[in-house]
Amino acid sequence: MSIEQNKVVTFEYTLKDDAGNILDTTEGASPFSFLSGKGQILPKLEDEINKMIIGSKKQVKIAATDAYGEYNEQAVQQVDRSSFPADTELQPGMQFVANSPEGKQMPFIVSEVMDNNVKIDFNHPLAGKNLEFDVKLVDIREPTPEELAHGHSHGKGGHQH
Ligand code: ZN
Helix, strand or coil: CCCCCCCEEEEEEEEEECCCCEEEECCCCCCEEEECCCCCCCHHHHHHHHCCCCCCEEEEEECHHHCCCCCCHHHEEEEEHHHCCCCCCCCCCCEEEEECCCCCEEEEEEEEECCCEEEEECCCCCCCCCEEEEEEEEEEECCCHHHHHHCCCECCCCECC
16 A cells, blocks of 8 residues: 555654664654645655554664765855954854855854864765664544645644744
8 A cells, every 4th residue: 555645644753874874863852744745754664654554653774865865065164253253252063054146045053163264065964874763653634724825734743834
């Protein structure tokens, strides 16, 4: 069986890297929900969830190349400290968004702060990591007309607005 497009799919997950470190989990929080067929989660993960039945559990392994890509050294750059607002106290791990010349939003992370320069990293935080999702499919339901119009799920685990 497979899930049709435009269903609100709710699942619980724990995400680990291949060394077993927990990177993210819905445990102790709301399960995650998304609108199917819209590319709102990793395609490979959605494919595997499509094959599950409600209430079942599965371990889904996704190689870095099928997840957030290989880590790209070229995506690490050095910029002048003056590129940042003077009153911002820069710390490694801080996230910012730059605008590309085409107006595209490009999130990056500060990886190193030096006296006059700052090393910034445009890699996704999960780039280069092979991922393991422990998934439990909780629910599949019809979207409300409002959810369909917005193109995302609402309520617990979905968009809050
Ligand atoms: Zn909405």
